[in-house]
Amino acid sequence: MNWLTADEALARLGTKPQTLYANVSRGRITARPDPSDPRKSLYRQDDVERLASRRQGRRPARIVAAESIAWGEPVLETAISTISADQLLYRGEDAVKLAETATLGAAARLLWASDERPDFANRAQARQPGIAAAYRAMAELAATAMPTSGRHRAVLLEDAALVVSFLSGALAAPGSDPLHERLARQWQRRDAADPLRRALVLLAEHELNASTFAARVTASTGAPLAAAVLSGLAALSGPLHGNASQSMAGLVDQAQRLGADAAIAAHLRQGGALPCFGHRLYAKGDARAATLLAAFTVPQVFAELAMAGERLTGEKPNIDFALAAMTAAFGLPDDAPLQVFALARSVGWIAHALEQVETGTLIRPRARYTGPRPQIS
Structure with a gap:
């Protein structure tokens, strides 16, 4: 670079x-x-x-x-969120400030432009809670739910709350309390509740990223909201998106053996970009990461990697780094970053799905063919 x-x-x-x-x-x-x-x-x-x-x-x-x-000009208009002057704004409100006190339910009310806070209560729980259960829950709901076409917004908001409720039942402990408390209870780490709350709010929406675009394309067909969320989940699972935190594992292991400076130097000598550092939409650093890292005691190896990484590359840790650090700090499941990401971003996917439904248009780009042409005799 x-x-x-x-x-x-x-x-x-x-x-x-x-x-x-x-x-x-x-x-x-x-x-x-x-x-x-x-x-x-x-x-x-x-x-x-x-x-x-x-x-x-x-x-x-x-x-x-x-x-x-590919990171070009915006291709769709939206009133939901934007990144402007290094600020992430949810309908004009600073997401970092919102995360100081808000829950994911409050963020959903804002992003969905709803008059009432949605109810995400769920008394049921998957036999084996986790990402696999989340996919199964969304697939089943997508196959049986009503399409969005021709239905009143008030009814669609009820559908939206049901979708997140199903998802939370697959990932978190049952109950009617806020989702961050249910996640903390599921993972038996009550002390992680507040950092989880902040992470859920900060990750709820992030403009037209890959998973959101996938969800929006699905919604443009009139498919159920659960189908849009299922599309978002599929895109989120990639190592360049929601699973990016997993790339920290090797770097952390090497830093514990060699020291942060040596680990980062070795990685850079291989010619690759440093994982979980920098973000193209934030010139001065990912504000979400700084906010989340300030909410708990960062493990020493992560603190050393953060300092060494910025010193050697000029880039600051991003939200994927912060999620990996939070997972290590509280001893959460290895895939906790993906689970938190999925639950939080489902709110943003639904916001975009609702907005797309209001346009009444199908997202259908054209392709530029580069394959073989028929022979002309």
Whole structure:
């Protein structure tokens, strides 16, 4: 990954400094502090080159569309959330501030634009609670639930609460108390309840990420809300998304044997990006991670990795790092980050599904064929 100084970026863009800063604030160019001078910033070369190419003239629509799929311009309008000036906003409210006191139920009320807080109570529990049970619960509900088409929003909000209730029954202890308390009780770590509450709120929504886009595409067909959540779960399971915290395991093990500096240096010498550090949408660091890490005593090895990683790469820990640290701090199940992620993000998936239903349109991109053509004789 290459970085440019402000002068280099401006030379390639051919713009004024104000335009460069505006592109950073809008998430079009990723910036980070210059390790040699923290008063200055460096700018991601790939982002600068992409914007510079646009100034050379109007490009074919197929190229614009292709770039839009990979961290490009927004492809869908939404009033649900955005990342602006390093702030994650839920319908205009700072998610970090919301996480100080709110529960996932309160976040759902805000994100769903509901007049009442949804009821996620569930008296049943899976025989073997966990991610596998969550998939089974959503698959069964998706196969039997009503489609969204032609149904009043008030009825769909009832469906939404039922979907999260089913999901919570597959992951957490039964009950009517807040979901973070039910998770803590399920894992027999009551002292983890407040950090879990914060994590659930911070992870509830994050703009048009891969799993949210998958859920929104499903919702655009008129499928049940449970089907949209099932699509989100499928996308979330990938190592580049909801399972990213698992990539910390090897780094932690190596740091315990060699020390944080040596472990990170060895990883970087292999040519890979440091797992769970940095985020393209946050120029100054993932605010969600800093908030969650401040909610508990971070294990020493994670604290050392955080400091060494920022010193050696200029990137700060992201939310996946914080989830891995929380799991280690409280002795939670190894897949706790994915379970927390899934339960929290189901609220965001449903918010986008409800918004997509209101548009009444099908999301159906075109493909650019690159395969063989028939022979012309």
